[in-house]
Amino acid sequence: MKKVFATLTVFAMLGFGGVAVMAQEEAAEAAGTEQIAEDDATVAEEAAVAVVEEAAEEDGGLVALHKALKTKFIEGGAGFMAATLLCLVFGLALCIERIIYLSLAKTNTKKLLENVDAALNSKGIEAALDVCRNTRGPVASIFYQGLSRYDEGVDVVEKTVASYGGVQLGLLEKNLSWITLFIAIAPSMGFMGTIIGMIAAFDKIQQVGDMSATVVAGGIKVALLTTLLGLIIAIILQVFYNYILSLVEGLTNEMEDSSISLLDIVVRYDAAQKK
Numbered sequence: 001m002k003k004v005f006a007t008l009t010v011f012a013m014l015g016f017g018g019v020a021v022m023a024q025e026e027a028a029e030a031a032g033t034e035q036i037a038e039d040d041a042t043v044a045e046e047a048a049v050a051v052v053e054e055a056a057e058e059d060g061g062l063v064a065l066h067k068a069l070k071t072k073f074i075e076g077g078a079g080f081m082a083a084t085l086l087c088l089v090f091g092l093a094l095c096i097e098r099i100i101y102l103s104l105a106k107t108n109t110k111k112l113l114e115n116v117d118a119a120l121n122s123k124g125i126e127a128a129l130d131v132c133r134n135t136r137g138p139v140a141s142i143f144y145q146g147l148s149r150y151d152e153g154v155d156v157v158e159k160t161v162a163s164y165g166g167v168q169l170g171l172l173e174k175n176l177s178w179i180t181l182f183i184a185i186a187p188s189m190g191f192m193g194t195i196i197g198m199i200a201a202f203d204k205i206q207q208v209g210d211m212s213a214t215v216v217a218g219g220i221k222v223a224l225l226t227t228l229l230g231l232i233i234a235i236i237l238q239v240f241y242n243y244i245l246s247l248v249e250g251l252t253n254e255m256e257d258s259s260i261s262l263l264d265i266v267v268r269y270d271a272a273q274k275k
Contacts, residue, residue, distance in 0.1 A: 080196070080226055084189045088233040091182035094175050095240035102172065102247040107137035109258040113265065116143060120269045125150050138168035138251065139258050146262060154263075154270055161259045168255060172248050176241070183237045190230020197223030 112135055119127035125147055132144035146161040201220055 080189075080193050081229060084186060084193070084226065084229050084233065087182045087186040087189065087230075088236065091179055091186075091233070091237040092240070094179050094182075095237065095244060098175060098179075098244045099240075099247070102244065102251065105137050105172065105251055107135065107139045107254075109139050109254055109261075112140060112143070113258060113261050116147075116262070117265050120265065121272075138172065139255055142168060142255060142259060143262055146259075147266070150266065150270075154266055157266055158263055161262065165255055165259060169248075169252060172251055176244065176248075179237060179241050179244070183234050183241060186233035186237065187227075187230040190227040193226025193230070194223040197221070197226065 112131070115131045115135075116128045119131050128147050129144060132140045132147065142161055142164050145164040146157045149156045149160045197220060201223075
């Protein structure tokens with residue numbers, strides 16, 4: 001009997017010992033998990049702090065750049081620099097207007113020609129005119145003007161298409177002369193600022209009676225800053241102007257090609273009507 005109690009006691013001690021070991025292991029794992037979570041939180045906090053510091057440095061850089069530009073603007077003569085800057089404002093406004101207009105003037109000419117051809121063959125001139133009337137762009141306008149004169153003959157249609165093509169080309173090139181004006185005015189005003197700055201420098205030399213660097217530096221700085229601003233404005237506007245010219249050339253070629261295709265369609269339709 002004593003042996004039985006002794007055996008049960010040994011098993012009980014082993015069982016409690018296993019439970020204690022498992023509890024210790026679970027506690028260790030929980031502590032490790034908490035430590036990992038704390039480490040992750042620390043890393044995340046450090047990353048957030050780094051991002052905030054980087055953003056602060058960028059903002060500080062932008063503020064410094066803004067201050068530097070403002071200082072140079074004032075040193076160049078606020079009134080004269082503002083007048084030169086107006087060339088950029090007006091020039092960019094005209095460039096943006098032309099880009100929007102030319103972008104909206106683009107037409108899927110292939111689809112338009114197919115629709116006009118189908119309308120002519122199925123329902124006649126009036127249906128083709130409706131297709132042109134409901135399509136946006138200079139190509140559709142040229143088609144409408146040409147087809148509206150079909151009753152006067154194919155030759156009249158051809159002349160109308162050519163004449164109205166010139167009208168549409170004029171609309172595409174509208175305001176381009178003003179852009180070129182601002183491109184020319186901006187550096188000219190910069191050079192005028194150069195002359196004014198040099199005159200101011202020589203006036204100071206005459207007043208002081210001494211050819212020192214300190215006396216001349218102020219006038220030369222004004223001259224260089226105004227010239228720099230004028231050249232920068234001219235370069236920016238010239239880039240936009242060349243892009244607009246490329247759009248106009250693309251639309252012009254599209255109008256010419258589609259007009260020839262329209263005349264072929266009209267000639268075929270006219271031959272079919274005479275049979």
